[in-house]
Amino acid sequence: MSIPGDAYINFTDVKGESGDSEFKGWTAVMSFSLEIMNNVNPHAQATGLGAGIVAVSGLSLDILFDKSNITLRQYLVKGTHIKEVQLKVRRQGGKQEPWYTLVLTNSLVARSALTYGGGMFHSSILLAFKKHKESYFSQEYGTGAKGPEVSYEWDSHTNKDG
Numbered sequence: 089m090s091i092p093g094d095a096y097i098n099f100t101d102v103k104g105e106s107g108d109s110e111f112k113g114w115t116a117v118m119s120f121s122l123e124i125m126n127n128v129n130p131h132a133q134a135t136g137l138g139a140g141i142v143a144v145s146g147l148s149l150d151i152l153f154d155k156s157n158i159t160l161r162q163y164l165v166k167g168t169h170i171k172e173v174q175l176k177v178r179r180q181g182g183k184q185e186p187w188y189t190l191v192l193t194n195s196l197v198a199r200s201a202l203t204y205g206g207g208m209f210h211s212s213i214l215l216a217f218k219k220h221k222e223s224y225f226s227q228e229y230g231t232g233a234k235g236p237e238v239s240y241e242w243d244s245h246t247n248k249d250g
């Protein structure tokens with residue numbers, strides 16, 4: 089069973105075991121990493137640097153072991169694509185509003201490693217994907233109210249806005 093935390097992930101057609109009221113059926117995330125890099129061309133013919141093709145890493149995740157892990161490993165061996173993946177990180181205190189959201193489309197499980205240690209059973213997975221959208225929601229100073237969304241979308245296959 090996924091225990092409560094500050095970050096959760098949901099995969100289309102894959103159920104997790106989170107008991108959190110807002111993220112019921114999702115999977116608890118221990119950590120994640122997503123790197124974006126612009127392969128800058130320092131030898132551009134014009135003044136300044138030349139932008140290259142953006143390299144977006146896969147999404148590396150450490151998730152608590154639950155029933156979603158077995159389905160994700162099955163997807164890996166069969167090459168099954170996942171229509172949409174949503175990862176949400178929420179603030180603690182008050183309403184525990186999500187402040188960071190990552191949405192991936194057309195994802196594929198590229199790696200999965202099960203680990204048991206330190207009294208925890210978890211899975212490290214790598215998700216490759218075609219498109220992603222990152223969103224951030226600020227918190228209003230003083231009131232704690234959720235602020236406006238700041239976001240962007242990127243299609244890694246076309247190297248253009250989503």
